[in-house]
Amino acid sequence: MARAGLQLGLKQALGRVAAGAPVPVFAVAGQGAREHVQDLRLDGRLRLVDSPGAAMVLLIAGGLPDGLAEPLAHLHDSLPHPRATLWWPLGAGPATWPQQFVPTIETRDGVSETLQAIQRELLRGQRPGEPPILPDEDPVPWKGVGPYGQGGTGMTGGTPYGRPMAELGADRDGLRLDVLPLRIGPFFPRFPPGLTLDLKLAGDVIVDVAPVESPFAGAPPVGVCRAGARIFVDALSQPVPVAGLELARAREHLRWLADALVAVELGSLGSRVLRLAAELRTSDGDSIRTLGRALRRTQAIGWATNGVGRIPAAAVEGLGAGPIARAAGLPEDERTHDPAYSGLGFEPIVQRDGDAAARWRQRLGEAAQSLELAARAGDRRTVPTGSVESPRGRLDGEGNATARFLHLLPGVLQGLEWGDAVTTLVSLDLDFEEAVFAETARAGAVAS
Amino acid sequence: MRDYASPGVAIVAVGAILVAGVYVLAVLDRLLGMIVAGTSIRLGALLAEPVQSGALLVLQERRTTERPDAAGWALAPALFGGLAAVALAMVPLDRDIVAADPATGFVVFSAAIAMVMIAIYLHGWSPNSAFALHGAYRYGAQALSFQIPFLLAMLATALPAESLSIVDIVDAQKSVWNVVREPAGLPLYLVVGVAVSFWGPLNLPDAADLAGGTVVEDSGLDRLLWKGARAAMLVAVAAMGAAVFLGGWWGPWLPGPAWVVLKTVALLVVLLASGHLLARVRIEQFVFVSWVLLIPLALLNVFVSGALLL
Numbered sequence: 001m002a003r004a005g006l007q008l009g010l011k012q013a014l015g016r017v018a019a020g021a022p023v024p025v026f027a028v029a030g031q032g033a034r035e036h037v038q039d040l041r042l043d044g045r046l047r048l049v050d051s052p053g054a055a056m057v058l059l060i061a062g063g064l065p066d067g068l069a070e071p072l073a074h075l076h077d078s079l080p081h082p083r084a085t086l087w088w089p090l091g092a093g094p095a096t097w098p099q100q101f102v103p104t105i106e107t108r109d110g111v112s113e114t115l116q117a118i119q120r121e122l123l124r125g126q127r128p129g130e131p132p133i134l135p136d137e138d139p140v141p142w143k144g145v146g147p148y149g150q151g152g153t154g155m156t157g158g159t160p161y162g163r164p165m166a167e168l169g170a171d172r173d174g175l176r177l178d179v180l181p182l183r184i185g186p187f188f189p190r191f192p193p194g195l196t197l198d199l200k201l202a203g204d205v206i207v208d209v210a211p212v213e214s215p216f217a218g219a220p221p222v223g224v225c226r227a228g229a230r231i232f233v234d235a236l237s238q239p240v241p242v243a244g245l246e247l248a249r250a251r252e253h254l255r256w257l258a259d260a261l262v263a264v265e266l267g268s269l270g271s272r273v274l275r276l277a278a279e280l281r282t283s284d285g286d287s288i289r290t291l292g293r294a295l296r297r298t299q300a301i302g303w304a305t306n307g308v309g310r311i312p313a314a315a316v317e318g319l320g321a322g323p324i325a326r327a328a329g330l331p332e333d334e335r336t337h338d339p340a341y342s343g344l345g346f347e348p349i350v351q352r353d354g355d356a357a358a359r360w361r362q363r364l365g366e367a368a369q370s371l372e373l374a375a376r377a378g379d380r381r382t383v384p385t386g387s388v389e390s391p392r393g394r395l396d397g398e399g400n401a402t403a404r405f406l407h408l409l410p411g412v413l414q415g416l417e418w419g420d421a422v423t424t425l426v427s428l429d430l431d432f433e434e435a436v437f438a439e440t441a442r443a444g445a446v447a448s
Numbered sequence: 449m450r451d452y453a454s455p456g457v458a459i460v461a462v463g464a465i466l467v468a469g470v471y472v473l474a475v476l477d478r479l480l481g482m483i484v485a486g487t488s489i490r491l492g493a494l495l496a497e498p499v500q501s502g503a504l505l506v507l508q509e510r511r512t513t514e515r516p517d518a519a520g521w522a523l524a525p526a527l528f529g530g531l532a533a534v535a536l537a538m539v540p541l542d543r544d545i546v547a548a549d550p551a552t553g554f555v556v557f558s559a560a561i562a563m564v565m566i567a568i569y570l571h572g573w574s575p576n577s578a579f580a581l582h583g584a585y586r587y588g589a590q591a592l593s594f595q596i597p598f599l600l601a602m603l604a605t606a607l608p609a610e611s612l613s614i615v616d617i618v619d620a621q622k623s624v625w626n627v628v629r630e631p632a633g634l635p636l637y638l639v640v641g642v643a644v645s646f647w648g649p650l651n652l653p654d655a656a657d658l659a660g661g662t663v664v665e666d667s668g669l670d671r672l673l674w675k676g677a678r679a680a681m682l683v684a685v686a687a688m689g690a691a692v693f694l695g696g697w698w699g700p701w702l703p704g705p706a707w708v709v710l711k712t713v714a715l716l717v718v719l720l721a722s723g724h725l726l727a728r729v730r731i732e733q734f735v736f737v738s739w740v741l742l743i744p745l746a747l748l749n750v751f752v753s754g755a756l757l758l
Binding site: 011014015017018019020021022024042044050051053054056078080081082119123138142149161163180182188189190203204262263264265266267268269271272275297298299300302303304308417418419420422423 | 480481482484485486487493496497499500501503504506507508509510511514515578582585586648649651652655656657658659660663664665666667668671723724725726727728729730731732733
């Protein structure tokens, strides 16, 4: 009795101490939520974590297609107790995930405060932790017979227990090694929202890869558009200020850079870049050049990216792949066809190498160039031609650069080690939402 | 007969120093992160956060996976932390203040470092999870590459002392510290020291591209103990670096133990700064650089150190 009382007292004391800790949050950035979730990195009251095992609260932001409901339930159940879920709709329609949530909130400050309140209540026992959504049962009966559950008929090959086992297969060096099938996504933190890959790995080398169709593709419009993508979608059908468009482009490149820095373990520098993106002005060209020097010193543009994920110009010619193509030496840019840019001295920046380092340099160079263009543009407005150069490449009625590039992805990733594959994927800046925003805009259903 | 503290005193002292070291490391790491990120520093929050986050992990339930090796999962952080404690026990705070001063202290420390690979492999293997196992294999490649230069860098420090006792190695630096005698030794030691604790640019087993690697499935106490053990090993590496390269307790004005603490913190700052200022190294590059550059450099360091003593 006394022991139970002591344990309870200790738990309460620890709960009071722990309540002030930054809230470990696993965030799912749904449609229209990428920037909002990214900005949470700047809030010292929260800590965005890479694994659900490290989280206390699951934050679901923006709109989510039906196709993500089941993976989301799995994700929810992999959070340790005590746990809670918070939905942050950001203007999206009713959640597609059929669970009750704590009261929804729509402002950023409100999110952090609510997350803190949830953590406090969970740790003090004032809020019960959420039970699992899915039944805790084996996918198929376990038939192992050994003292450690090993062996047994039907447990030594194929997909016993509902899980594929490694099978012998050829590797890149002509050997026959174990090849493990593995599905990564759709919530892997280094991937863009919605990307899922079916992989076959020999050791850490990718021998086969197939992208799974994005759950965003073909999903009904959720009625929200990311703030950073909005002006490019608008430019498809109406004149927009060139200065605003270029400032938005520079911001998008810096936001990409902030995520890319997290992927090479430079999260603190990533936060600095994120703050620069949020407060970016046309006079910040020097800050971007200073940033370029910092990236070379940290070897983010160097040993982490040199020679990784090389994409030859011939592979992307005519795809309108934006910075990917220009980093490989192709001067493809929709802005060269826009009369609003004539007289501004615009010439597409190009690199030669076509590797991840070249793509990093390309985006950084384009961010600085965009600020110069924005400063020179005055009140010029674009001329709608049905296509626009978004930060990721050509955006038009047919889709965006990501949609056109996706079929090349297996060829780019095959033969890479996993770490290099992630570096390559990050450097591509894939965006499955952009095309949906454009499609939704055509239907006249987009809100800010 | 060399000095040994009584087991009870040694365990309590080493445990207390490790806990204090891990706390200081957590605060320093956060501070460096805030400086690089350009965020405002609030001292109260900075000092409280490691304790608060630690308490939160204690209250979180342990999570399990499908068919894990439960015993291995629980043992791995204990083994890692134990090895950090063994390594730290060899570091003298002063000539007469040391948990254990065996004639082969150098060998004991090196053996502890070598066995870290077992702890990390066990940790990655146990949860029955692809990313965790992947991280474990990465450390295998990493450890096989850094063990030789690590030993050679340390071995050169034993030559002036003509002894494998850490106390003797520090004692031999009364007039000249080893960092002056062997300028290549400390940089080499720091590079492999970062690799041993897989920190910053050499955090390959628990990397962001594996969503946490060997730690991806850990929650609650498992996560706290693993992170604590890893930090403890970095503290032990820094403390040993202070002893064998920076003259340990030797220094003017302050008492010997204060110098050891100051030098350890200085090395910790350098090791931790690498995590905020250098990008992740590719494993293939690290293996190549270790075998082609670091091993010959470490050998040269030993030969030159030996020749100068003749």
